[in-house]
Amino acid sequence: xxxxxxxxxxxxxxxxxxxxxxxxGARWSFSGPRRxxxxxxxxxxxxxxxxxxxxxxxxxxxxxxxxxxxxDDATADDDDNDDNDDDSDDDFVWAQMSGKFPALISVxxxxxxxxxxxxxxxxxxxxxxxxxxxxSWSQMTSGEGAFGLWAVSGTSQxxxxxxxxxxxxxxxxYDGDSWSIMPAPAxxxxxxxxxxxxxxxxxxxxxxxxKYDGMVGHFDGATWSVVNGDFPLSLQSVxxxxxxxxxxxxxxxxxHFDGATWSxxxxxxxxxxxxxxxxISSxxxxxxxVVNMDGVIVHYDxxxxxxxxxEPSAALASGVxxxxxxxxxxxxSYEDRNDAGxxxxxHYDxxxxxIMDNGTYPFALLGVWASGPSDVFTVxxxxxxxxxxxxxxxxxx
Numbered sequence: 001x002x003x004x005x006x007x008x009x010x011x012x013x014x015x016x017x018x019x020x021x022x023x024x025g026a027r028w029s030f031s032g033p034r035r036x037x038x039x040x041x042x043x044x045x046x047x048x049x050x051x052x053x054x055x056x057x058x059x060x061x062x063x064x065x066x067x068x069x070x071x072d073d074a075t076a077d078d079d080d081n082d083d084n085d086d087d088s089d090d091d092f093v094w095a096q097m098s099g100k101f102p103a104l105i106s107v108x109x110x111x112x113x114x115x116x117x118x119x120x121x122x123x124x125x126x127x128x129x130x131x132x133x134x135x136s137w138s139q140m141t142s143g144e145g146a147f148g149l150w151a152v153s154g155t156s157q158x159x160x161x162x163x164x165x166x167x168x169x170x171x172x173x174y175d176g177d178s179w180s181i182m183p184a185p186a187x188x189x190x191x192x193x194x195x196x197x198x199x200x201x202x203x204x205x206x207x208x209x210x211k212y213d214g215m216v217g218h219f220d221g222a223t224w225s226v227v228n229g230d231f232p233l234s235l236q237s238v239x240x241x242x243x244x245x246x247x248x249x250x251x252x253x254x255x256h257f258d259g260a261t262w263s264x265x266x267x268x269x270x271x272x273x274x275x276x277x278x279x280i281s282s283x284x285x286x287x288x289x290v291v292n293m294d295g296v297i298v299h300y301d302x303x304x305x306x307x308x309x310x311e312p313s314a315a316l317a318s319g320v321x322x323x324x325x326x327x328x329x330x331x332x333s334y335e336d337r338n339d340a341g342x343x344x345x346x347h348y349d350x351x352x353x354x355i356m357d358n359g360t361y362p363f364a365l366l367g368v369w370a371s372g373p374s375d376v377f378t379v380x381x382x383x384x385x386x387x388x389x390x391x392x393x394x395x396x397x
Contacts (some may be wrong), residue, residue: 092374093396094345094358099137101388102128104379106151106367108160115369116174117379118162119388120148127164127172128388129179132377137390142172142179153197161219163192163205171195171205171217171224184224189215194238196246206235206248214250229262231255239277241285249274249289268298269305276319276367278328286348288317288330297330297346297353309346309353317346319368319378326350329393331365331378343391345378363389 102121109115113134121128127149129142142149147166154160158176169188172179192207201221208215214231216238217224232250240246244259254265254274264270272289279285283302290296295317297309309330322328328348343363345356362383370376376393 091396092394094356094391094393095397096361097132097137097390097392099130099390101130101137101390103381104128104130104366104388104390105149106162107369107377107379107390108152108154109369109371109377110154110157112371112375114157115377116152116154116160116162117367117377117390118149118152118164119379120150120164122148127162127170129162132390140174140179150193151195153195153203155197155200159197159200161195161197161203161205163195163207165191165207182219182224184217185226187226188217188224189213192217193234193236194248196238196240198240198243198246202243204238204240204246204248206231206238206250208234208250212251214248216248227262229255231262232264237274237276239279241279241282245282247274247277247285247287249277249287254287265305267305268307269300272296272298274298275317276321278320278322280322280325284325286320286322286328286330288320288332290317295332295334318364318366318380321368321370321376322348323370323373327373329368329370329376329378331368331380333364343380358391358393361389363391365391 102119102123104117104119106119107115107117109132113132115132117130117132119128125147127142127147129140129149130137131140142162147164147170149162149164149170152160152162154174158174160174162172164170169184169190169192171182171184171192173182189207189209191209192205194206195203197203203219205217205219206215212234214233214235216227216229216231216235218227231248232252232255235248235250238246238248240257244257246257247265248255251273254269255262256265269287272287272291274287274289277285277287279300283300285300287298288296291310294310296307297317297320298305299308317330317332319332320328320330326349330346332344334342334344343358343361343365345358345365346353347356363380364383365378365380367380368376368378374394378391380389382389
């Protein structure tokens with residue numbers, strides 16, 4: 001069994017946060033004095049996205065507990081998409097957006113002026129939900145009881161879902177006016193790590209129970225129910241193109257739903273821990289993750305999965321999103337020869353993957369979403385500042 005003890009420790013406890021790779025799947029645990037109830041909830045709370053960005057997030061166990069709350073007055077330049085249509089790709093740049101955030105893990109939106117980002121705010125012992133209105137980021141009230149949010153997805157401005165964990169299963173929904181906690185079945189797992197909203201009546205959430213057994217839940221537009229099946233352990237991600245084309249992945253592989261049955265996915269993807277999927281159709285799907293602690297990008301062409309990028313420098317890939325078959329972004333982090341961690345953004349132009357020039361920052365990038373080629377958001381964690389970070393790709397301001 002491989003064990004890695006992170007550099008940081010939870011402030012005031014002398015307790016180290018550890019990642020363990022065991023035969024039944026990876027998990028996070030605390031070493032040191034007996035866990036409190038709050039810490040017990042966190043045992044599996046650092047999802048594989050943090051594993052996939054392990055080096056720069058080594059201090060996350062203590063840093064997130066010292067994170068800052070949002071500054072509602074934080075501003076960011078308005079990158080109005082209507083003004084970007086005539087710009088060429090060569091003119092686009094990555095820039096850090098203004099704002100103060102705790103660690104951010106997932107980002108999703110409907111347009112440039114309607115973007116949501118979520119994560120855990122351990123300072124306030126609650127969920128962190130932020131919204132970008134096209135000019136500035138502000139923190140939203142996420143409802144009572146949520147401890148940490150790990151994924152967000154939706155179908156419209158008034159139909160957004162986010163999942164996480166707390167003293168019980170956490171699923172919250174935004175109706176365009178406010179967030180509210182959704183009732184979940186008693187046998188739902190405590191640790192929800194991924195959510196995908198294909199439509200208002202076809203939403204999946206994935207995670208695991210206290211034994212790390214994979215759990216899949218489905219929302220039919222009225223109620224949540226547990227999906228029966230033999231799933232990989234410690235499910236972390238879910239995505240699909242239709243009700244008959246859905247993927248879930250975790251610590252022991254990937255499963256696919258064809259509308260009737262769930263079955264293991266063979267080939268290149270079967271050896272990877274997948275943290276994120278994105279595709280333009282059922283026969284053009286990208287997935288990112290790790291194989292033997294090395295970053296990997298795999299692609300499905302309608303018949304089989306194949307590795308399309310596995311350079312050692314890619315190290316740890318966490319998120320993927322695109323706008324077309326020849327405009328796909330993957331984010332994560334890498335480690336240099338001095339064991340220092342930095343962010344990394346890759347781009348696919350339809351023929352090959354290349355590393356984008358976005359400066360050199362001690363960021364762990366965990367999620368990415370785009371409304372168009374000149375409007376891309378990625379979120380994560382800033383090692384130096386010990387706070388969340390948002391980067392935006394578009395015309396310079």
